[in-house]
Amino acid sequence: MSARPFRLAALAAAVMVAATACSGSGAGDGKSEVTMWMYPVIKDEAKSKRYWAETEAAFEKAHPDVDLSIQLQTFDKRDAQISAALAAGSGPDLVLITPDQAATYHKLRGLLPVDEAVTEDRALFDPETLEAATFDGELYGVPVFQNIYTTAYNTKIFADAGLELPKTWDDVLKAAPVLAKKGIAVMDYAGSTEQTLNLSFYPLLWQAGGTVFTEDGKDIAFDSPEGVSALRFLVDLKKQGGLPAEAATDGPAVEGAPIAKGEVAMRAVTFLPEVKQMRAALGERNVALGLPLKGKVQATYGNPGLLALTSINKDENREAAYKVLSYLGSARSQESLNAEAANFPTRTDAKAPGSGPDFRTLGATLRYTNPGEPSPAARQVMASLAPYIQAALGGDLSAEEALKKAAEEARAVLARS
Template identity: 70%
Template sequence: MFTRKLHRPAALAAAVVTATALALTACGGPSSSSSDAGPANGKVTLWMYPVIKDETASKKFWQDTEAAFEKANPGIDLTIELQTFDKRDAQISAALAAGSGPDVVLITPDQAATYRNVRGLLPVDDAVSKDKNSFYPNTLDAAAFDEQLFGVPLFQNINTTAYNTKIFKDAGLELPKTWDDLRAAAPVLAKQGVAVMDYAGSPEQTLNLSFYPLLWQAGGKVFSDDAKDIAFDSAEGESALQLLVDLKKAGGLPIDAATDGPKVEGAPIATGKAAMRATTSLPELKQMRAALGAENVALGEPLTGKDQATYGNPGLLALTSINKKENRQAAYTVMDYLSSAASQKALNAAAGNLPTREDAAVLGDDADSKAMAAALKAANPGESSPVARQVMGALAPNIQAALRGDLTPKEALAKAATEARGILQRAAR
């Protein structure tokens, strides 16, 4: 019924997949789980989120996947329920608290840390035991806590820089690759009424795709190495926020950068009012090319400040505490099937993501694939702290305040850090 830095960059570079690299194929996978318990039976509910941006295509893909799975596993009744990203954390938390929700849910590594911390997730090592060596180690590391796995890596999201090349060419500018390049280009383009860089400062945009990449490029961190303290209120953090403030003052960010949302459609980058976006996924790249013309958009490497860095992490299929022991084998089978090489190839073709398994990789020689290969080497999976999302909630409005000019970068980060340290202290009790 359908209702951390990467460990093996050379191998990962070969994993680049673009949305056009594969034709959409029927999902395939093993008909039994990875353990020796025999055929599984039962009902499994999966909450899936908009991995495939096109709503119609997403609905058809998961309908077909559900049907193919049940044909291969006649003893299991799989229900894939499509959800929205809006209020996802609250929705999942409420389901776990009520004990009525999905057996399996798609989450991020920081969410895995959060829900595991409140005993909302169960380990899934048995779901990947047979194929564990096929997964890229970094994707498993992102879901590992205390030597147990709390998520099966389904796909990788990697983001990098996308340019409106026509704007830079018409202005006689090289494509910015460093912070210094950004600062130099900003006043030149501002005279033409164009912001050098699009930026989504709205709290609905995760800081993993807005401020954090700049923090990492400055050489900074969100948390201390032992994760017991906040580290963004540092010289590196101030440098990253000062860059945004300086660009805003120079006309280098859109006028509404403090409140703009993450959507490409209608955004300054899609209307020619911004010249580049520093964190762009392959599906977003496709939207930019549709709006601006394919010949006017190019993908490049992540920006470099002190370091080169971007955000990229795996989407994880997690087993919730709602799942019952008698239904465990069926849930393992679902996760095994969906994360198989054949299923990943089909999903990546439809969604424009990257694989988490070596045997699902396709090497691309095109410019986009080469740019994504470089991005893989500089990808940071974000923070896997159980309070990572709460800390974002403390930091985001203070970044907005700095962009509005209400606080200096130092004041904004200090205020956010005080609130974030309170979050850490309460969590430690």
């Protein structure tokens, strides 16, 4: 989303989606209507359509008094789409969002609390996933799955070069010139401004011991010495041929990308669906998962997917919306979804979607996950910072200059918000 004031952006975009879907106000046959916007949690489009159609039918069979409409959306311009719907007062009753989005929409009074939807099962949810969705003492999203991102290696590249798998920043920097001589970048990086910084720069910032915001959320902190250290790590890698040539503008795609062509040795922030794509391209035995990289500390991104109740929902449909939230947040539903999406459950009574080395590694990674830094201005701050990271990777600015300029813009965003 652009760095313009959030309300203006929402109003400007409202015309695009105001007519796409309307919150139900009660069907003519006496049923309550609930509309839900779901995003590509299941990466395979055909599987996603089939799964959510079956889920909708199963819910309606169990709750014949509710007409549920699950509408599949794309991640492209998700913030603009949701904010436009909230501004127009026309759109979904329920929507899948992240904790930082929840902070933003809560601040704008676009969400309603959902404590009543988890009253009976609250003690069965991982407390940290509930905490990520709690603002002013109330719950503003039911966590239905947990994303876990960590490191993936092309083990054949490292073995052929006689190198151990890098576990720290120093290891990566030492491996970079060795692999560069072979025409291989040691690590990829998705520097596109369309990519969330939660999956590119922020994990490195956290590994350096830094944060995006100060502890009270009132100021920017990414221009700290720790932030400079994280960006210098990327810049130094780029200078050594340790990143792909187009790292500043590359997106996160695997298919057709250097990581799938054997031109990159590792991906520092990835999750299981991408790993499966890497194995399909490189061979099952040539790709392995590892724990997050360690700079000053080990850290990575891992957030709960939250089903939030929007302010669009009508009073007469409130109980029906709670029923949907309770159904999709149940252990049975979480196990079903995670079997398709390869995510982890947010409940202690729900099983992980698999076993074996990958799931052991992902389970061990949970202790290092950071759900992001919730702030009403989180997405706008990302939009301010991302172009300056590109400028540093392109050699136009030093790491210090880039973060200083980005911080100036980001502080103006905070002041407006």
